Amino acid sequence: MTQISKNSLYEVLEVKGGDFERGFAYGEAHKSLISRLLESHFEYYAKHLGFDKDSVLREASLFANPIREYSEEIYEELNGIAKGAELSLDHILVIAAFNEVFYPKLSKLCTSFAVHSLVTSERLSYVGQNNDEGVEPWLDGECVVLIKHTRKSAPDFITYTYAGAPAMMGINSYGLALCINALNFSSPRVGVPMLCVAREVLNQKSLEDAINAIARAKRAYSLNFMMGTPYEIANVEASPSGVQVMKSQSFVYHANHYLCPVEGYQERTSGEYYKNSNLRCERMGQLLRSAKFIDFEYLKNVLRDHEGHPYGICRHVDTKRPKEKEVGRLMA
Template structure:
């Protein structure tokens, strides 16, 4: 029923407007669901967050002005108030203190020497509460501005969640937590801006300079074969690169000086299972094997492929993504990889390094 793929063209404002027009029902549904979710969960009036989130506008304008324009166009196209789109865009900042960040996503990055055909293959799950985010609404947005193209996966109404651009740069992210919050740029604005850059080095430089509002780990890779995990906290940024592979879940791996504020067995289990899978398949990893990594139910309920269980009946894998940076392809299953087929998306023009 709902569109899973939309194409938008032009300037940031124009692309945002087209996204809003084409995704109007899905965006409004996402917004209404957020308001009902927090009203039922904790009697929280979502309108309060809309006003509180206004503090982010100056930061967005300074560090990602094109994303702000995209957001304004999105509000116009969907015939919504800008504050409503701002509230959706900053949803993760709102939920951070309320959420169990260690029960989220699993990512891996494989450099050319780790793959079957010398490609760059990376991937990640998106594990969340399906009451808070209706995964049936999720979408891939294909942005085009001149020769520049970006493929993003996102919840409608949010600029970007993960993605790849036709310069060969891929951005993924996982929650982490050292107990420190700041006054910085919202997570999904950072992600959308990163996808306008060209290389891992450019992405790392931006992540080292931009003020971070909440802790996050960004997994970055480009088609040259460079891969890195960047653990970003409001007080410090840690960078880990590797020539073979990297794995990340929801606990701090490289920030040795930072306190582990929230941690649970699930993030450790998922890390160990994914790390084992990748390590045992060095030299044989391709897109199809990467999809198999994400179908793993080892150590359920703390498995990579996440399903509801009695203690957490609302959590599951909402989407599973595998990116082939050498070919410029995005493969996505809108749900659990064990039961949902993957769709593939490509660029019209891809600039392999």
């Protein structure tokens, strides 16, 4: 069963029923957009990595079993998306596991925060971010969808994600909110794609359960998880070698470099990637620490901050640069 609401910037697709049924409704409703996104991905792989379509599909197929071992529910959802979109599961895995192949080539993506209710004027917790992405592979934001899952035996949730992907950012009916940031690692491995881990986080009823969901995954690559509930906030840096949890009773913030040491990986602290990420992270911390009071309006302005342009928290596409090298803000 599906229902579409147009009371927002993006249409909200509500899907109900079992795992496969919800996935099927999602895939069927966004069939055209999923196909367009796949075409963009295949072109990108061919242009920048020299991979033909068959090679990409073979690579994507390796992630199926780890996903199934991690969560039968997510595996069934992905099969449903594929069936609804009239594609193979491997096609959907190309989208779900895109990060595992290409994030080492991309950089400068996203800045996030979580603010505890103890330090906000409304006594509400906030989790937020700017979603920055490479312009070329993601169709300049045309591929974004909002999916609301309504279920009987698990938390309802809504996720902002890319057409065909299981989840990215979102919030569930237990008040658990999630934002994510790109992180690098030496190389991906066959395992659970990080967008599937994000989807599993939205299944959880508490912050500790969410942290455990990240920790128990055989993580294929790295991702930063910014999370909060009405009473707790935490940041989790997750890589194939481990997880690092940072909690606070004030605020936490993150960009695209590790704040904690990572076993088996030495991050470069020179070059544009680190400079870009470090400046955004420092600026976010400065704005949160210097605030006389923090509320919803203040945090919206934080995400609009242009200090340090072109390395600002609020990113704008530079039309003078090649599309394949350009990053821009899709959502705040």
